[in-house]
Amino acid sequence: MSDTPSRLELLQFTRRVVEQQARASLGQLDRWIADEERREAERRQAEERRPQPPEWLIERGLDRTRLVAVHTADCWDPGKRLIPATREQAREAIRQEVPACSKCRPDTRLGLLE
Numbered sequence: 001m002s003d004t005p006s007r008l009e010l011l012q013f014t015r016r017v018v019e020q021q022a023r024a025s026l027g028q029l030d031r032w033i034a035d036e037e038r039r040e041a042e043r044r045q046a047e048e049r050r051p052q053p054p055e056w057l058i059e060r061g062l063d064r065t066r067l068v069a070v071h072t073a074d075c076w077d078p079g080k081r082l083i084p085a086t087r088e089q090a091r092e093a094i095r096q097e098v099p100a101c102s103k104c105r106p107d108t109r110l111g112l113l114e
């Protein structure tokens, strides 16, 4: 028996070193993946909590009490003094004879007209 390690022993030693390094790298990668998954989940939650923009707008008159028109939220000419409204509020306003805007036709969009 000589004191110098055999080629086989060197190869086995090298294999153990490479295996340890690979385990460490995988552990690091798994932590990065876990961190990224957590950030991704937080982004999704923040996105869900963000208030949704209103779909409908109700325009008030100059006296601020009279309702003068119902608009869709993407109307290109919605006027000023707007109140965000739910679909139900927009429907109700039109039922109460608040005029539907002639530009964005919320009555059509609400299915109140054919």
Ligand SMILES: [Zn+2]
Binding pocket: 070, 071, 072, 075, 076, 077, 078, 101, 102, 103, 104, 105
């Ligand atoms: Zn409009």
